[in-house]
Amino acid sequence: MIKKVASLLCAVILSTSFAVGNIASAAVISPDAPAYSYAYDCISELSISGTTATCKSSVIGYSDKTTKIVINQTLQKKNSSGDWEYVYSWYDTIYNYKGSLTNTKSSLSSGTYRLKTVATVYAGTEHETITEYSNEKTI
Amino acid sequence: MPESNFEKALYDALAPEYETAMQDVIDEHEFSPEFERKMKKLINRRNKPYYKIINTAGKRVACVAVIVLIASSVTIINVDARNKFSHFFVNTYEKFSKVRPVEDDSAPTTLEKIYEITYDISDFEIDYFEENEYSRYIIYVKDDITIYFSQYTKEMYHPSINTEDAEILTMDINGHEAIYFTDNNNYTRLIWDNGDYIISIGSNVDKNILIQMAKSVQKVE
Numbered sequence: 001m002i003k004k005v006a007s008l009l010c011a012v013i014l015s016t017s018f019a020v021g022n023i024a025s026a027a028v029i030s031p032d033a034p035a036y037s038y039a040y041d042c043i044s045e046l047s048i049s050g051t052t053a054t055c056k057s058s059v060i061g062y063s064d065k066t067t068k069i070v071i072n073q074t075l076q077k078k079n080s081s082g083d084w085e086y087v088y089s090w091y092d093t094i095y096n097y098k099g100s101l102t103n104t105k106s107s108l109s110s111g112t113y114r115l116k117t118v119a120t121v122y123a124g125t126e127h128e129t130i131t132e133y134s135n136e137k138t139i
Numbered sequence: 140m141p142e143s144n145f146e147k148a149l150y151d152a153l154a155p156e157y158e159t160a161m162q163d164v165i166d167e168h169e170f171s172p173e174f175e176r177k178m179k180k181l182i183n184r185r186n187k188p189y190y191k192i193i194n195t196a197g198k199r200v201a202c203v204a205v206i207v208l209i210a211s212s213v214t215i216i217n218v219d220a221r222n223k224f225s226h227f228f229v230n231t232y233e234k235f236s237k238v239r240p241v242e243d244d245s246a247p248t249t250l251e252k253i254y255e256i257t258y259d260i261s262d263f264e265i266d267y268f269e270e271n272e273y274s275r276y277i278i279y280v281k282d283d284i285t286i287y288f289s290q291y292t293k294e295m296y297h298p299s300i301n302t303e304d305a306e307i308l309t310m311d312i313n314g315h316e317a318i319y320f321t322d323n324n325n326y327t328r329l330i331w332d333n334g335d336y337i338i339s340i341g342s343n344v345d346k347n348i349l350i351q352m353a354k355s356v357q358k359v360e
Contacts, residue, residue: 036234041300133297
């Protein structure tokens with residue numbers, strides 16, 4: 001019985017090792033795996049001066065593919081339990097393969113903030129949605 | 140002779156000899172200290188809770204194999220998490236990679252110096268120009284050729300990039316290690332830390348020309 005268990009354990013670990021090896025050589029499987037087929041760059045920038053946050057989301061597509069970009073910016077604040085809470089959001093649609101959205105939010109209370117950018121990038125009727133976060137900034 | 144008398148006579152005749160012989164056997168044998176140590180060790184081993192798992196040579200070999208495999212698996216996982224670039228942390232997912240510069244407190248937090256491509260691209264038009272105190276992004280276009288050029292402070296550079304089916308390699312750009320790859324849309328991209336800022340250049344132009352463009356990037360103000 002013990003031998004059977006040991007053999008089974010060996011088999012499981014061997015198969016796991018090969019699986020992990022393949023993942024390591026190829027890539028890690030992302031839980032939300034956006035395709036990045038139409039988005040060349042997506043960058044969230046958050047800067048804070050005093051109690052005012054400047055939020056910039058740049059979304060750049062491929063000039064020969066991307067036709068429209070919908071940008072959703074959300075300023076988030078970390079609460080006492082470490083979760084991110086909504087502070088404010090902005091939205092814009094750009095009928096081009098590149099664009100950016102810049103907004104400011106004043107009178108922020110002390111705490112740690114980040115900018116979440118959700119971009120839906122279109123190539124004709126096809127689209128993909130990607131999410132990018134800025135660095136965290138603390139007031 | 141009655142049977143009981145025969146038994147008594149037999150007993151009387153053999154009992155003294157039997158007792159003498161038994162006396163020799165009853166004398167306790169003293170085992171050697173080495174034997175005692177070995178026995179104690181065996182008994183202790185037998186009392187271990189995992190004794191049944193390792194009580195044969197085959198089981199011990201299986202256990203060693205399991206430990207080696209677990210250690211190998213952990214090593215493989217660590218290799219994936221380990222950063223192989225000197226200036227960037229690159230986490231590669233199935234279809235994209237997250238690129239993060241290595242933290243550098245001494246790097247400028249705003250664009251104090253501006254870098255540009257000095258390779259002759261005068262026949263290209265600027266199709267997009269966007270800048271603030273932390274970043275600068277220019278797209279040059281000529282016919283079906285597009286060049287993406289950007290300069291970011293290290294603090295602000297936080298992108299995800301299309302690396303699906305791409306192998307990320309490194310090359311030297313003017314003494315700086317650049318990461319480069321060709322994505323599945325046939326755009327080659329080079330990203331490097333020039334000591335102060337993160338410079339990125341990407342295009343669907345010939346790769347060798349792109350490398351020349353990258354090497355021509357210089358401070359212009």
